[in-house]
Amino acid sequence: xxxxxxxYKQKLRKGLWSPEEDExxxxxxxxxGHGCWSSVPKLAGLQRCGKSCRLRWINYLxxxxxxxxxxxxxxxxxxxxxxVLGNRWSQIAAQLxxxxxxxxxxxxxxxxxxxxxxxxxxxxxHKPFSEVEYYxxxxxxSSIKNNNHDQKTSEGSSDLTFAESKNCNNIGIAVAQKGNPxxxxxxxxxxxxRFVANHxxxxxxxxxxxxxxxxxxxxxxxxxxxxNLYFTPNSTTSAMVRNPSPPPCTNYEITPxxxxxxxxxxxxxxxxxxxxxxxxxSSISPFGVNKFQxxxxxxxxxxxxxxxxxxxxxxxVSESEIPQDIKWNEHIQTPFLLxxxxxxxxxxxxxxxxSAADWHSNELQQSLQSAEVYSKHFQMLPASFGQFS
DNA sequence: AACATCATCAACCGCCGCCAT
DNA sequence: GATGGCGGCGGTTGATGATGT
Numbered sequence: 001x002x003x004x005x006x007x008y009k010q011k012l013r014k015g016l017w018s019p020e021e022d023e024x025x026x027x028x029x030x031x032x033g034h035g036c037w038s039s040v041p042k043l044a045g046l047q048r049c050g051k052s053c054r055l056r057w058i059n060y061l062x063x064x065x066x067x068x069x070x071x072x073x074x075x076x077x078x079x080x081x082x083x084v085l086g087n088r089w090s091q092i093a094a095q096l097x098x099x100x101x102x103x104x105x106x107x108x109x110x111x112x113x114x115x116x117x118x119x120x121x122x123x124x125x126h127k128p129f130s131e132v133e134y135y136x137x138x139x140x141x142s143s144i145k146n147n148n149h150d151q152k153t154s155e156g157s158s159d160l161t162f163a164e165s166k167n168c169n170n171i172g173i174a175v176a177q178k179g180n181p182x183x184x185x186x187x188x189x190x191x192x193x194r195f196v197a198n199h200x201x202x203x204x205x206x207x208x209x210x211x212x213x214x215x216x217x218x219x220x221x222x223x224x225x226x227x228n229l230y231f232t233p234n235s236t237t238s239a240m241v242r243n244p245s246p247p248p249c250t251n252y253e254i255t256p257x258x259x260x261x262x263x264x265x266x267x268x269x270x271x272x273x274x275x276x277x278x279x280x281x282s283s284i285s286p287f288g289v290n291k292f293q294x295x296x297x298x299x300x301x302x303x304x305x306x307x308x309x310x311x312x313x314x315x316x317v318s319e320s321e322i323p324q325d326i327k328w329n330e331h332i333q334t335p336f337l338l339x340x341x342x343x344x345x346x347x348x349x350x351x352x353x354x355s356a357a358d359w360h361s362n363e364l365q366q367s368l369q370s371a372e373v374y375s376k377h378f379q380m381l382p383a384s385f386g387q388f389s
Numbered sequence: 390a391a392c393a394t395c396a397t398c399a400a401c402c403g404c405c406g407c408c409a410t
Numbered sequence: 411g412a413t414g415g416c417g418g419c420g421g422t423t424g425a426t427g428a429t430g431t
Binding site for chain 2: 412413414415416417418419420421422423424425426427428429430431
Binding site for chain 1: 415416417418420421
C-alpha cells in the first residue's frame with residue numbers, strides 16, 4: 001500500500017491555514033458538502049491536499065465545535081474514558097460533543113498526563129505507581145492481581161507508602177482468569193476496590209460524584225485478554241434507568257454487606273442507596289454526563305489511593321444476573337445511562353452480588369468474554385453511545 | 390530586557406482498514 | 411487475490427505565546 005496520492009502532489013500548500021483558505025473551505029462545504037475529500041481542494045480552489053482540508057474542517061472549522069478550555073467535568077470524563085478506551089482518541093472524542101480527537105489528545109499529552117503523574121498515578125495504566133512496585137516485590141500477590149507484572153511503569157513516583165499499597169492486597173478482588181491477564185480490567189477493579197475501601201464504614205455517605213465514579217466502573221466491561229467480573233445491572237438498576245421522574249438525590253449510603261458464601265478474597269459488595277434528596281444541580285452537562293460535576297478529579301480524590309483501611313466487604317452478583325450472552329454494546333453504555341439517571345435525580349438502589357460457587361462455575365466461565373468477543377463488540381461502542389455531531 | 394524553558398495547539402506523517410476494480 | 415484510492419486514526423512535530431530566571 002503506497003502513500004496517499006495527495007502526498008505526491010507538488011505545489012500544495014502546507015502549514016497554517018490563512019483566513020482566506022478557511023473562508024474558501026467553509027464556503028465550499030457549507031454549500032456543497034465535502035463529498036469526496038480528495039476533490040474538495042480542487043472544487044474549493046485550494047492548493048491543499050484533501051487530507052489537509054478534511055483535517056482543517058474537522059478540527060477547526062466545523063460549526064459544531066466547542067472552542068475554549070476544557071471544563072473540569074470534561075477532563076474527568078476524559079480520564080475515565082481513557083481508563084477504559086486507552087488512546088482511542090476518536091472514541092473518546094465521540095463522548096465529548098464539540099471536541100475533537102486532536103484536541104483531546106493534546107490535552108491528554110500536555111496536561112492530564114502530568115496531573116496524573118503528580119498524583120502518583122501512571123497515566124498509561126491508571127494505577128498508582130506504588131501499586132506496581134508492590135506487586136513486583138510480592139510475587140505471591142500476583143495470583144490475586146492477575147499476574148499483572150507486565151504493567152510496569154518506567155517513570156514517575158508514587159505518593160503512596162508501601163504500607164498503604166500493601167493494604168491493597170486486602171482488598172478482595174473477584175477475578176476469574178481465562179486467558180491472558182489484563183491490566184485494564186485490574187485497573188477498574190482496583191479503582192472500585194479502592195473506592196469501597198475508602199467508604200467502608202458501617203454507613204458512609206458519599207457525594208454523588210464519588211458514586212458516579214464507582215458505578216461507572218461497576219458497569220463498564222473492558223479489557224482485552226481479560227476475564228473480568230462483569231457487573232451486570234439487575235432489574236432494580238434497569239428500572240432505575242428507565243424511571244422517568246424519580247425523586248432527586250445526590251447523597252448515598254454505602255452499606256457493606258455481609259460476605260455471605262463468598263470468601264473474603266473475592267470482591268466487595270455493598271448496598272448503595274440515596275439518603276437525601278437535595279434540589280437538582282442546575283449545571284447539567286449538555287451531553288448528559290453529570291459525573292464528577294464541578295469536581296476536580298485530582299483535588300477531590302475520587303479514587304483515594306492513599307486510603308489504607310482493610311476491606312472486608314464484598315461484591316455480589318447473583319448467578320441469574322450473569323448474562324449468558326453478554327452484549328457489550330448494551331452494557332458498555334450503562335454507566336452513561338446511569339449518570340444520566342443521576343443527573344435526572346433518579347432515585348435508585350442498586351446491588352450486585354456473586355457467590356463463590358457461581359464464580360467458579362463453568363456456566364459463569366462460559367459467560368465471560370474472550371478478547372476477540374470483546375474487541376468485536378468494542379468496535380460497536382461509538383454506535384452504542386451515539387454520535388453527537 | 391534578554392534568554393531559556395515550558396505549555397499549548399494546529400498540522401503533518403505514516404499506517405491501517407475498507408472498498409472498488 | 412492483488413492493487414490502488416480513500417478516509418480515518420494515532421503519534422509526532424514545530425510554531426507560538428506564556429512564564430520563569
